[in-house]
Amino acid sequence: MGYRVVVAGATGNVGREMLNILAERQFPVDEIAALASRRSLGTEVSFGDKTLTTQDIDTFDFTGWDMALFAIGSDATKVYAPKAAEAGCVVIDNSSLYRYDPEIPLIVPECNPQAIHDYKNKNIIANPNCSTAQMVVALKPLHDRAKIKRVVVSTYQSVSGAGKDGMDELWDQTKAVYNPTTDVPPNKFQKQIAFNVIPQIDVFMEDGSTKEEWKMVVETKKIIDPSIKVTATCVRVPVFVGHSEAVNIEFEEFLDEDEARDILREAPGIMVIDKREPGGYVSPIECAGDFATFISRIRQDSTVENGINLWCVSDNLRKGAALNAVQIAELLGREVLKKG
Ligand SMILES: NC(=O)c1ccc[n+]([C@@H]2O[C@H](COP(=O)([O-])OP(=O)(O)OC[C@H]3O[C@@H](n4cnc5c(N)ncnc54)[C@H](OP(=O)(O)O)[C@@H]3O)[C@@H](O)[C@H]2O)c1
Numbered sequence: 001m002g003y004r005v006v007v008a009g010a011t012g013n014v015g016r017e018m019l020n021i022l023a024e025r026q027f028p029v030d031e032i033a034a035l036a037s038r039r040s041l042g043t044e045v046s047f048g049d050k051t052l053t054t055q056d057i058d059t060f061d062f063t064g065w066d067m068a069l070f071a072i073g074s075d076a077t078k079v080y081a082p083k084a085a086e087a088g089c090v091v092i093d094n095s096s097l098y099r100y101d102p103e104i105p106l107i108v109p110e111c112n113p114q115a116i117h118d119y120k121n122k123n124i125i126a127n128p129n130c131s132t133a134q135m136v137v138a139l140k141p142l143h144d145r146a147k148i149k150r151v152v153v154s155t156y157q158s159v160s161g162a163g164k165d166g167m168d169e170l171w172d173q174t175k176a177v178y179n180p181t182t183d184v185p186p187n188k189f190q191k192q193i194a195f196n197v198i199p200q201i202d203v204f205m206e207d208g209s210t211k212e213e214w215k216m217v218v219e220t221k222k223i224i225d226p227s228i229k230v231t232a233t234c235v236r237v238p239v240f241v242g243h244s245e246a247v248n249i250e251f252e253e254f255l256d257e258d259e260a261r262d263i264l265r266e267a268p269g270i271m272v273i274d275k276r277e278p279g280g281y282v283s284p285i286e287c288a289g290d291f292a293t294f295i296s297r298i299r300q301d302s303t304v305e306n307g308i309n310l311w312c313v314s315d316n317l318r319k320g321a322a323l324n325a326v327q328i329a330e331l332l333g334r335e336v337l338k339k340g
Contacts, residue, residue, distance in 0.1 A: 001339050002028035004064065005329070006089065008080065009071035010034035010045045010054055013164050014094055017322035018069050023048030025326060028339070035060055037076070062087035066337060069325050070094060085123035090332060092125050092325050099126040099219060106222050108133055109327040110269045111140040116331050125328055130320025131155050131212065131234060131243055132219040134293045137319065138312050139249070140224055141267040142260060146306065147252035150229040153216065156237045156244040157201060158284060161316050162188050170194055170238055189236060198236040210234060242284025243316040251306040260308050261298045269319070274298050282313045293319050 005022065009015035015036070022029060034045050034052040043054040057076070062068065062084040070077055070084075074097040081091045081098070098104045105115035106126045119125050128136070139148060159166040166188045173194035176182045191198050202211035213232040220230050237244075265272045271292035273282045281296030293314040301307030314320060333339065 002030040003066040003329075003333065003337070003339055004031045004033075005029050006033045006035060006060075006062065006065050006068035006084070007071075008035040008057055008068055009073075009094075010052070011036040011040045011043050012071055013160055013167070013317055014071035014321040014325075015069075016045060017317045018071065018325060019045060019047045019052070021318065021322050021326045022329075025330070027326060027329065028333070033060065033065070036072075062089040065089040066339070067092060067329055067332060069322075069329065071321065071325075081124060088123070090119055090123050090125065090337075092127060092328050092332070094127045094321050094325060096129065096215065097126075098122075098124055099128065099215075100222070101126075106219060107328050107331070108136050108140075108223055108324060109331050110137050110267070111223050113331055113335075116328075116335050119332065119336065125332070127321065127325045127328065128219045128223065129212070129215040130161055130316040131157060131232075131245065132216050132223070133320050133324050134243060134312055134314035134316075135216070135245055135247060136220055136223050137267070137269045137293045137314075138247070138264065138295055138310065139220070139228075141263050141270075142249065142251070142255065142308070143224055143228070145253075145259075145263055146255040148225070148228050148249055149252055150250040151220070151231070152248040153230065153232045154246045155201075155212075155216075155232065155234045156197075156239070156246075156284075157212075157234060158239040158242050158316055159189075159193060159236065160241045161201075161243065161320070162236075166193075167240055170240065174238070193236060193238050195238060197238070199233065201234040201236055239284050241288040241315060241317060242313060243320060244284055245312045247310050247312055248301055249308050249310070250301075250304050251308070254306045255308060257298055257300045257308060260310075264295050264298070264310075269293055270295055272296075272298070281311060284313055287313045287315050289318075290315055291318060291323055
């Protein structure tokens with residue numbers, strides 16, 4: 001006996017990856033429903049070698065469904081997640097709506113799987129922001145060994161993090177640069193993204209940081225340890241898929257770069273590719289479509305007492321969203337629902 005699973009946002013970047021990953025990992029599915037807005041009613045989406053027809057979330061009855069993986073943005077989530085949760089269907093949500101609610105667990109299964117049992121507070125589980133998810137997978141095993149005091153991170157985030165409209169904007173603007181008769185003004189992004197980088201993701205906060213930067217601070221504390229200090233600069237770059245991060249970590253205790261490399265080699269969800277030669281590191285184009293978070297450029301930072309620098313790359317639509325949500329679904333199945 002398997003699960004009755006709903007994927008909400010099945011026509012979007014993350015929803016399509018959720019369907020791919022559920023099929024790839026042979027999640028025990030008895031029945032699956034693909035939902036989106038009324039605009040997409042009848043649109044066909046792939047689930048392994050099957051084709052699903054998208055249904056309208058507004059008229060869907062969640063009663064009798066075990067779990068719903070949501071990737072529909074905060075506004076629509078506010079309307080439909082409580083409906084699903086009240087009908088007894090556990091929601092695993094990708095939006096930021098519930099991440100900071102102390103009663104709702106925010107889970108990266110490699111870091112805080114024990115939080116799964118708090119799902120019953122509201123029948124909702126939150127998935128972190130893409131830039132946080134890949135970073136905490138790398139931080140957690142190092143924190144367990146040498147206790148992290150402070151993290152300084154700069155991100156290089158792909159346009160797929162802004163949904164399918166973000167990908168279209170990069171594609172159309174890139175073509176328009178070679179065809180000066182067409183003009184594609186910024187819409188999803190604040191400035192031209194083709195051949196450019198933009199040091200703003202999400203809205204500005206009162207202190208001058210952006211909401212994306214704030215999310216990395218708050219979510220790292222909730223997932224790993226409230227005592228960890230994080231300062232972030234989040235930058236959008238003209239890459240289609242794959243977020244990169246330059247991470248500087250200061251520890252309570254000394255941690256040698258070779259030991260850090262060994263710890264990360266053994267850590268779940270991580271692949272270390274770290275050769276000190278030209279090209280001996282991972283770039284975003286190589287991580288697209290992969291499950292792992294790739295770590296390269298591990299080296300001592302001798303400007304602080306106990307410092308390590310590293311380079312962290314992952315497919316934002318996978319570990320940053322869909323894969324993590326499916327891993328949460330697997331954890332929920334294994335630890336709580338126990339079917340399949
Ligand atoms: N992309 C990432 O790296 C990433 C990472 C972490 C979290 N997330 C979060 O995941 C969610 C989806 O992101 P995405 O990148 O997949 O966006 P996307 O490509 O723009 O897709 C949005 C999806 O939501 C559906 N939707 C929009 N409004 C809806 C409504 N009122 N009712 C029902 N369905 C609605 C869309 O359906 P239609 O096709 O019918 O419009 C589409 O399936 C967002 O909350 C985002 O913040 C994304």
